[in-house]
Amino acid sequence: MxxxxxxxxxxxxxxxxxxxxxxxxAIVMFMCIELMLNAVNLFLVAVSKYAGIEGQIFVMxxxxxxxxxxxxxxxxxISIYRHYESVDVRNFRLLRW
Amino acid sequence: xxxxxxxxxxxxxxxxxxxxEQVYVPFFPSWMILLPFIGFVVNGAxxxxxxxxxxxxxxxxxxxxxxxxxxxxxxxVLLMGVHDAEPVIRSYxxxxxxxxxxxxxxxxxxxxxxxxxxxxSCVSFIIHIYSVGYMGEDPGYARYFSFLNLFxxxxxxxxxxxxxxLMFVGWEGVGLCSYLLIGFWFTxxxxxxxxxxxxxxxxxxxxxxxxxxFALFAYLGTLDFQAVFAIAPRAFEYGGAAITLxxxxxxxxxxxxxxxxxxxxxxxxxxHGPTPxxxxxxxxxxxxxxxxxxxxxxxxxALAPLSMSVVAxxxxxxxxxxxxxAVQQFDIKRVIxxxxxxxxxxxFLAVGVGAYTAGIFHLATHAFFKALLFLASGAVxxxxxxxxxxxxxxxxxxxxxxxxxxxGLVSYxxxxxxxxxxxxxxxxxxxxxxxxxxxxxIIWSAGARGQSVLWVVALLTALLTAGYITRWLVxxxxxxxxxxxxxxxxxxxxxxxxxxxxxxxxxxxxxSGWVNVPEALPLLPEFTWLHHxxxxxxxxxxxxxxxxxxxxxxLAPLGGGEGTWAVLSTTAAxxxxxxxxxxxxxKKYAPAREAAEPAGFWRPLYRKWYVDELYELxxxxxxxxxxxxxxxxxxxxxxxxxxxxxxAYTTRFGGWVxxxxxxxxxxxxxxxIVLGVLIILGALAL
Amino acid sequence: xxxxxxxxxLFAGVAVASSLLxxxxxxxxxxxxxxxxxxxxxxxxxxLLDAHFVAALQVLIYAGAILxxxxxxxxLLNLGHTLEPDIRGRFWWPFxxxxxxxxxxxxxxxxxxxxxxxxxxxxxxxxxxKGAVATVAEPLFQSYVVALEVTGVxxxxxxxxxxVIAKRKA
Numbered sequence: 001m002x003x004x005x006x007x008x009x010x011x012x013x014x015x016x017x018x019x020x021x022x023x024x025x026a027i028v029m030f031m032c033i034e035l036m037l038n039a040v041n042l043f044l045v046a047v048s049k050y051a052g053i054e055g056q057i058f059v060m061x062x063x064x065x066x067x068x069x070x071x072x073x074x075x076x077x078i079s080i081y082r083h084y085e086s087v088d089v090r091n092f093r094l095l096r097w
Numbered sequence: 098x099x100x101x102x103x104x105x106x107x108x109x110x111x112x113x114x115x116x117x118e119q120v121y122v123p124f125f126p127s128w129m130i131l132l133p134f135i136g137f138v139v140n141g142a143x144x145x146x147x148x149x150x151x152x153x154x155x156x157x158x159x160x161x162x163x164x165x166x167x168x169x170x171x172x173x174v175l176l177m178g179v180h181d182a183e184p185v186i187r188s189y190x191x192x193x194x195x196x197x198x199x200x201x202x203x204x205x206x207x208x209x210x211x212x213x214x215x216x217x218s219c220v221s222f223i224i225h226i227y228s229v230g231y232m233g234e235d236p237g238y239a240r241y242f243s244f245l246n247l248f249x250x251x252x253x254x255x256x257x258x259x260x261x262x263l264m265f266v267g268w269e270g271v272g273l274c275s276y277l278l279i280g281f282w283f284t285x286x287x288x289x290x291x292x293x294x295x296x297x298x299x300x301x302x303x304x305x306x307x308x309x310x311f312a313l314f315a316y317l318g319t320l321d322f323q324a325v326f327a328i329a330p331r332a333f334e335y336g337g338a339a340i341t342l343x344x345x346x347x348x349x350x351x352x353x354x355x356x357x358x359x360x361x362x363x364x365x366x367x368x369h370g371p372t373p374x375x376x377x378x379x380x381x382x383x384x385x386x387x388x389x390x391x392x393x394x395x396x397x398x399a400l401a402p403l404s405m406s407v408v409a410x411x412x413x414x415x416x417x418x419x420x421x422x423a424v425q426q427f428d429i430k431r432v433i434x435x436x437x438x439x440x441x442x443x444x445f446l447a448v449g450v451g452a453y454t455a456g457i458f459h460l461a462t463h464a465f466f467k468a469l470l471f472l473a474s475g476a477v478x479x480x481x482x483x484x485x486x487x488x489x490x491x492x493x494x495x496x497x498x499x500x501x502x503x504x505g506l507v508s509y510x511x512x513x514x515x516x517x518x519x520x521x522x523x524x525x526x527x528x529x530x531x532x533x534x535x536x537x538x539i540i541w542s543a544g545a546r547g548q549s550v551l552w553v554v555a556l557l558t559a560l561l562t563a564g565y566i567t568r569w570l571v572x573x574x575x576x577x578x579x580x581x582x583x584x585x586x587x588x589x590x591x592x593x594x595x596x597x598x599x600x601x602x603x604x605x606x607x608x609s610g611w612v613n614v615p616e617a618l619p620l621l622p623e624f625t626w627l628h629h630x631x632x633x634x635x636x637x638x639x640x641x642x643x644x645x646x647x648x649x650x651x652l653a654p655l656g657g658g659e660g661t662w663a664v665l666s667t668t669a670a671x672x673x674x675x676x677x678x679x680x681x682x683x684k685k686y687a688p689a690r691e692a693a694e695p696a697g698f699w700r701p702l703y704r705k706w707y708v709d710e711l712y713e714l715x716x717x718x719x720x721x722x723x724x725x726x727x728x729x730x731x732x733x734x735x736x737x738x739x740x741x742x743x744x745a746y747t748t749r750f751g752g753w754v755x756x757x758x759x760x761x762x763x764x765x766x767x768x769x770i771v772l773g774v775l776i777i778l779g780a781l782a783l
Numbered sequence: 784x785x786x787x788x789x790x791x792x793l794f795a796g797v798a799v800a801s802s803l804l805x806x807x808x809x810x811x812x813x814x815x816x817x818x819x820x821x822x823x824x825x826x827x828x829x830x831l832l833d834a835h836f837v838a839a840l841q842v843l844i845y846a847g848a849i850l851x852x853x854x855x856x857x858x859l860l861n862l863g864h865t866l867e868p869d870i871r872g873r874f875w876w877p878f879x880x881x882x883x884x885x886x887x888x889x890x891x892x893x894x895x896x897x898x899x900x901x902x903x904x905x906x907x908x909x910x911x912x913k914g915a916v917a918t919v920a921e922p923l924f925q926s927y928v929v930a931l932e933v934t935g936v937x938x939x940x941x942x943x944x945x946x947v948i949a950k951r952k953a
Contacts, residue, residue, distance in 0.1 A: 001791055005832060008884045010890035012795045012802055012821075018883030019806035020767050022871055026813050027857060031818050035802055038825050041841075045834045048905045056837050057923055063844050064934045066445070068941030071824065074856045077944035079861050082487030765872075775885055782892035 005046035012039035026077050026087040030070070037066050101775075105116050108570055109761040121182035123206045124171045129214055130204070130253045132168070136161035136246035144239030151238050158242035159225035162249060166218035172211050181633045182207070184323060186259050197318055205259035205322055209457065209634035213256040213389055216461045220381045220468050221249045227472050227598035228373040230591060231479060241281060241371070248274035249450065252382050255388065261310045264390075268306060268354065272299045272534070273382045277380060279370040291366040299365040309346035312339070326637055333400050335645055343532040344397050346403035348411075351387030354439050357445060358415045362709060364438055368430040369494070372475030374409040375430060380437045380471050383466035388444040392453045395638030396702075399451065402645070409449025409543070413551040413558075416442030418706070420561040424568070425695055425702035429474045429498050432569045436524065438466055439558060443539050446551060451642045451649075452542030453635040454628045458613050459539055462523070462531035465605035469520035474498075475592040476513040477506060477573055484580070484587040498515075500569070505578030514574045516603040520569050521608040525563035525674055528667045531610030531714015537663045538615060542649070543664070548652045549654035556666060563670040567677035572686065579688050615659055676720045790830050798824035809870060811862050815853050822846045833906050835915035 012035060021031035041059045048055025077087055084091050139157045145149050154268060176182055184207035192202045197608065204210075216403070225245060232241050251274060255267025272295075280292025312321055316339060317328050333340040351357065356364035356379075367379045378384070391398055391408060398405055416439045423435035440463050449454035478497050485492035496502060507514045523530035526537065536559060544552035578585060590596065613627035657665075695703045704710070798821050805817035822845045829838035871879075909918045923931060 001831065004791065004795065005828065006894045007891060008828070009800065009895060010887055010896065011799055012555075012825075014883040014887035015802045015806060016792070017771055017798070017886055018879045021764070021771065021879040021882060022806060022875055024764070024871060025811055025862070026763075026860065027853065027860075031814055031853060032806065033820065034845070035821060038822060038841075038845070040828055041837075042825055042828060045829050045837055047834050049833055049904060050902050052905050053909065053918060053922055056834050056919055059834075059837050059933055060840065060919070060923065060946050061930065063840060064938060067844055067849060068938050070852055071941050071945040072948065074852060077950035078856065078859070078949045079826060079951065087860065087862065089763040089851075092763075096759045096761030771882060771886070775882070775889060778886070778889040778893060782889045 002046055002049065005042060009039045012036075012042065012083040024088050024090060026080070026089055027074075028075070029089070030073055034066065034070070037062060037094065100735075104468050113397050117283050121176050121179040121185060121206075123185050123187060124175055125168055125189055126204050126206050126257065127174065129165050129168045129172075130250060130257065130426065132161040132165040133246045133250040136245050136767055139252060140239050140243035140246055144166050144237070145244055148239050151233075154239045154242050155229045158246060159222060161246060162218060162222040162225050165249070165253070166215070166222045169211065169215040169218045172206065173215050176206075176208060176211050177630065183633075186323065188259075192262070192301040198314065198320075200260060200262045200320060202263060203259035203321075204257045204278060207634050208631050209389075209393065210257050212461070212631065214253055214705065216464050217249065217252050217382050219719040220464045221273075223251075223598045223601045223605075224277055224377040224468060224472070225382070225498055226601075227376075227595050228371075228476070230593070230595035230598075231373050231475055232371060233592070235371075241278075243278050244274055244281070244378070245374070248278065248378060250384070252386075255386055259322055261313065261322070261325075264393075265303075265306060265310065266351070267391075268386065269303065269380070271386065272296060272303070272354070275299070275367070275378050275383055278368060278374040279367045281370055281374065285369075288369040291363075295363040297708040298360050299353045301349045302360055303515055305346040305349025306352070309343045309350065312343045312346070317395050322393065323694060326394075329396055329400060329635075330641060333397075335400055335641075336402050337400075340397060341401040341403050343409060344394070344401045347390065347394060347397070348387075348404060348408055351408075351445070352411065353387075354390075355384050355441050355445070356434070357387070357442060357741070358418060361415065361419065361438050362712060365431050365434045366704070368428070368434050372430065372471060372478060373583075375434070376468040376471030376475070379434065380467040384437060384441055384450050385444065385460045385464070388441065388448060389455050391445065391448040392457055392635070395448070395451075395453050395635055396641060397647075398448070399638040399641035404491075405447075405449050405451065409446050409548060409551055412442045412445025412447075413543070413554045414442070415439065416446065416558045417561070418555050421702055422564065422705045423565040424561065425699050426705075427500050427572075427692075427703075428495075429477060429569070429573060430471070432565060433470050434502075435466065436470075436562065436566065439475065440467065440524070443536060443555065443558070446555060448544055449550055449638070450543050450546040450551070451646070452539065452546070453638065453770050454613070454631050454645065455535065455538040455542050457631060458627055459535035460534040462606070462609045465521045465522035465602055466530070467531055469599065469602035469606050470524065471517060472595070472602060473513045473517035473520060474573075475596055476510060476599065477503065477528075479591050479595070480506070480513075481580070483589070487587040488581070488583040490581065490584060498601045500572040501692050502579055502688050503573045504576045504580070504686065505572045505574070506588070508592055510574075512590065512599060516599040517570060517574065519603045519606055521566045522674070523610075524566050526559055526667060527563075527674065529607075529610070531606050531608070533663075533667055534610035534613060537659075537666060538613070540666060541615075541659045541662060544654050545649040545651070545659075546646075547650065547654070552654055559666055559670055562675050563673040564677050567674045568681055571678060571681040575682055576684070576686075579686060590642065615663075687715065714764075767768030787831055791828065794824045794827040794831070798819075798828070811857050812854070813831070815850060815857060818853075819846050819850050822850070833910060835910075836919045 003030050016032045016036035016039060019035065020029050023029050023032065040061055044055040044062075046055075048059075080086055080092060136157050140154050143154055143157075156526050186203050186205055186207055188201045188203035192200045194200075219532045225242070227244065228241070232238055235241060248271060251267045251270025254266070255264055255271060258267055276292045276296040278292075279295050280337050283289045283292070310320065313325060317325055317332055319325060319328070329340070351494035353360045364379055364384065368375055372378075398408065405605060419435045419438035419442060423432050423439065426432045440459070444456045444459050444463070447453070447459060448488040462527065481503070485497060490496075519530065523532040526532045540552065540555045540559065543555050580588070611624065612623050614624040616625065694700065758765070784861040801824065805814045805821060808814045808817060822841060824843040826838045826846070829835075829841055893903045906918075913921070
């Protein structure tokens with residue numbers, strides 16, 4: 001079950017990455033990122049069984065940061081939407097030279 | 098005046114020292130050096146803050162040197178009172194201490210350094226007095242005196258230093274002051290250029306001095322004179338390569354500083370400086386520093402017979418060479434400048450054959466009569482300048498200093514005329530003036546030590562000397578006046594201070610020879626005071642020489658003793674003087690403006706044997722080409738273009754390329770991040 | 784193959800399937816709902832991996848709080864009705880899938896480096912003696928108390944920041 005968990009976490013992470021590449025909707029990209037975070041959490045939990053409780057502690061911190069990130073990120077998305085009337089990432093490209 | 102209590106204490110000290118007569122206790126030696134420095138500081142401050150306070154400068158400038166001269170004189174008297182006194186080292190502080198190297202700021206007081214200090218301070222004192230008159234109307238009066246004081250300070254450091262490093266400080270310092278004073282009127286490009294020429298040529302020589310110093314330290318581990326001279330005879334093999342190279346490098350330094358072949362070219366150009374500067378720096382003191390150095394390091398040179406020969410040959414050749422050039426010069430100062438080169442050649446001939454006393458003797462007498470000749474020229478130039486300026490004619494250097502524009506000045510400048518004659522006869526070596534004794538001793542020493550060729554060269558040069566200096570006198574003072582009718586009426590004698598200086602130097606030119614009258618001269622009492630006095634300073638070197646070369650002979654190469662040849666040479670010189678005088682007195686010279694260039698045999702002499710042209714062709718042009726190459730190709734092309742601009746362009750181009758990746762699309766960034774992760778993970782996985 | 788393994792594969796299958804569906808559904812509301820399913824499956828896996836407390840947090844925070852936040856935003860912006868697809872063109876499908884597969888291969892290759900069973904089971908005895916909560920709570924409030932407090936400040940700052948950013952009129 002240990003090895004399988006690691007493999008599963010890799011699969012979920014890869015799916016998350018593919019999703020970020022595939023989607024243009026900022027909110028869905030965000031959800032893919034959450035999926036990637038969860039994949040990492042799974043990895044940490046699996047490892048903590050043999051490496052000690054610190055793995056689970058770390059997962060809690062990741063969750064907290066993910067929550068904070070979701071709050072700020074979604075606030076930014078709302079702000080963007082107000083400006084562009086869209087959450088399509090093609091529409092905003094001011095962050096460049 | 099300040100002098101009286103000081104004088105009393107001096108006399109008391111002299112009496113005390115002479116009554117005990119055991120050891121030599123120096124009398125405030127540091128003040129010899131400090132006084133000119135104080136003068137430099139005061140005059141420099143006046144020059145900056147209140148240039149109009151000329152009276153203060155006129156008192157301080159010569160005054161400090163008068164006191165310095167007094168201190169030197171007291172020290173000489175004290176030293177005379179002690180028979181064969183040991184050198185006294187006065188150490189003030191440790192200048193630097195690094196590993197094995199320990200250099201003290203220390204003065205060495207012995208017979209040689211005190212005599213030199215006396216000559217330097219005496220001549221500088223007189224020339225400072227002269228300068229009060231000569232430079233009286235110059236706007237840079239205070240600056241001039243501060244430089245001149247600084248020069249004397251450095252010269253005394255050079256002379257009194259107790260180790261090579263401190264001597265080098267003085268050596269460089271006098272070079273600096275020489276540069277500053279040659280280019281004193283720096284607004285004229287020719288004069289500023291002359292200063293730079295002197296400095297750069299001197300640098301070549303200084304390089305030699307430095308290398309010699311480093312080598313000495315590498316071999317002996319010390320730079321103190323006393324230690325070096327004590328160890329050297331045991332540490333170096335007689336005639337070995339090491340000591341030969343060291344002394345040759347030292348001599349390279351001497352040829353730069355003392356204007357010998359091949360580095361003499363700066364001295365004639367140095368005549369662009371004020372005339373008292375030419376007299377002090379470029380005749381009496383600085384240029385003789387090389388002779389002093391060879392005499393000071395006599396032990397080292399005595400260990401290297403090849404170097405001794407080089408010194409003697411270079412000296413003799415320079416003497417003859419410069420004398421031939423002097424024959425056809427028309428600039429009143431240039432004739433004397435080449436004469437100076439020639440006379441210093443004599444001194445090197447003397448120290449090169451091991452006659453150290455003769456070299457120093459000639460150095461001292463030459464300081465007086467050559468300074469006298471320069472100052473007399475200065476008086477003439479002064480008069481010419483003022484007269485021409487008064488009638489509104491062009492009064493540039495090339496007009497006022499050209500002897501073809503002079504003639505017949507005898508009736509206008511009587512004092513200058515008389516003293517100039519004394520100086521000229523002293524230079525020509527006519528009995529009983531100073532030059533006779535010193536020059537005769539050099540010629541005799543060369544002959545007695547078996548250098549027959551050099552002996553002949555020296556004799557020939559003596560005759561040439563008599564010839565060119567008589568020509569100089571005749572062209573300046575005798576014959577028909579070639580000065581315009583209007584200007585002639587405005588010729589007037591120099592200020593009294595200048596004339597006083599001339600008279601003082603004339604007295605010195607007469608008297609200074611009598612301190613060392615050889616026993617061989619008929620009808621004269623033997624009085625070889627200088628020889629005996631300096632003996633302790635040269636004993637070690639002479640010991641080495643006697644051990645390896647043997648005693649000097651008592652016969653000249655053609656037979657005959659010292660007395661015979663002295664009488665012969667002075668008679669011949671006198672004949673040359675009379676003959677030249679008679680031949681040139683009636684000769685008509687065209688004024689410089691209309692004069693044609695001398696033709697035939699005289700032309701190469703007039704053109705100074707084309708040496709400047711040769712240097713231009715062989716050294717200056719290739720060097721300039723190299724500099725141009727470095728500038729255009731290496732600096733502008735390679736460094737500026739390829740490196741500096743190249744870096745900038747590459748960075749800009751790279752930035753432009755990379756900035757294309759910054760599209761502003763989140764998708765692109767994600768893609769790039771993912772690719773980066775893939776690469777890193779790939780590297781980890783493999 | 785015992786029961787827990789069967790359950791593991793079941794949850795794993797659901798997690799992968801719902802993740803894939805999440806990535807590929809056009810409607811963001813569906814995507815969010817599939818993500819909830821995936822997160823629930825992962826929570827189940829956490830239980831199987833003896834991380835009971837983390838599983839509970841996963842359900843509470845992710846499935847409960849964060850996903851509700853997502854759905855709120857989607858509804859707030861009225862995105863559920865936009866039928867314009869937000870999925871990139873045909874060219875991107877194989878590209879994204881290919882990159883995902885390469886990444887997967889690399890991750891598997893890297894995890895292969897870890898030993899099959901890296902040592903003895905450290906967690907089971909702890910759980911038996913202290914229980915699920917104390918096992919996590921003790922180190923969290925003892926060794927990592929500073930980090931915990933800092934995280935609390937971080938959450939506060941994030942909350943204030945979110946309010947400020949979302950409230951500001953453009």
